[in-house]
C-alpha cells in the first residue's frame with residue numbers, strides 16, 4: 292500500500308495547528324528591520340532584543356562591518372565550493388591560525404557552521420566499537436554528529452560527575468576509546484559544566500574530552516577563551532568546538548586541538564568535504580571580532596554586569612531563574628499557556644525573549660529564555676526588568 296510522503300508529519304502538524312490557534316505569534320516572528328545589536332522591528336514596532344546569542348554585541352561593530360564589506364568587494368559574495376576544493380581562501384587559513392593562536396592550540400579547522408563542526412568532529416573521531424559519553428543536555432548538533440558516526444552513545448545525567456563515573460567504571464573493561472562531550476555554558480539553562488570534576492574523571496579513566504564552548508567563548512575566562520580557561524584545565528581538554536554565530540557575531544564554526552592528527556579529520560569528514568565553506572564576508576568579520584575579543588575585555592565585563600543586574604532583579608521579583616547568574620537566564624513554566632501569556636506580554640511591552648519548547652529544552656521544560664548582551668545599555672536592562680516587574684504584578 293502506498294504511504295503518502297507527508298503522512299508521518301500528521302502528529303507534528305496537529306501540534307503546530309493547536310499552537311497556532313492559541314499562540315499564533317511566537318511561531319511566526321519576523322524581524323522586519325534590525326537597527327542595532329539590541330533593537331529590531333517586530334509587527335511594525337521597535338523592540339529590545341533580549342533573546343539572541345549576540346553576547347558581545349559585535350554584529351554591528353564598526354570594525355567587523357568594515358572588514359566584512361571589504362571582503363565582499365574583494366572576494367565576492369560566496370566561495371561556491373567546499374574547503375576541500377575551491378572553498379579555502381587565504382582568509383579561512385588565516386582565521387584557523389588566529390584561532391589556534393588565541394586558544395593556545397596547535398591546530399584548528401574552520402567549518403561552515405557550529406552545527407557542521409559538531410557533525411564533523413563527532414562523526415569522525417569515533418565510530419563503531421567506540422563510545423561517546425555525553426551530557427544529557429547536549430545540543431542537537433552533538434546528538435546528530437553521534438548518530439552520523441555510529442559510535443555507541445551513552446548519556447550521563449546533566450552536570451552529574453557521579454553518574455559519569457558510574458558509566459566510566461562499567462566501560463573500563465571494554466578497552467575501547469571513550470569520548471566525553473560537555474558544553475561550556477548550556478544554551479537553554481545557562482549553567483556551566485563542572486569541568487574540573489569531569490577532567491579528573493577523564494584522566495582517571497583514560498578518556499578523551501570535547502568541550503563545546505559555543506556559548507562560553509568570549510564570555511568566560513580572563514581572556515575570553517571559555518570555560519576551560521576559567522576552570523584552569525585547558526591542557527586537559529582534547530578538543531574545543533565553537534561557533535562564530537554567537538559572541539563572534541557572524542556564521543561559521545571551528546574545532547581546535549593539540550592533537551597533531553586533527554588535520555586528518557579534513558580528509559575523513561563528510562561535513563567538512565561535502566558542503567560549501569563560509570563566505571569571505573563572514574570569515575573577515577569573524578577575524579575582526581576575534582581581535583576585539585582579545586583586546587577589549589571590557590565588553591565581557593559589561594556583559595556580566597548586565598547579566599548580574601537582570602538576574603538579581605528577576606530573582607527579587609520571584610521568577611524561577613537558574614541557580615547562578617549567567618548571560619542566559621531561563622525561566623521555567625509549567626505549561627505552554629502560561630509561558631505564552633508572559634512571552635506575549637513582554638512583546639506587547641516591546642521586549643523580545645525566546646520562548647522554547649521541547650525537544651529543544653531539557654526535561655520537557657517550557658522556557659522563556661532571556662539573554663543579555665554587552666551592547667545592552669543600563670537603560671535597556673532596566674526596561675527589560677521593568678517589563679517583567681509589571682507582568683509579575685498584573686498576574687497576582
Ligand code: PMP
Pocket residue numbers: 404405406407409430432474478503505506534535536542543544
Ligand atoms: N553547539 C551549541 C552548544 C549550540 O548552542 C549551537 C547553536 N545554538 C551550536 C553548537 C550550533 O552553532 P551554529 O549556530 O554555528 O550552527
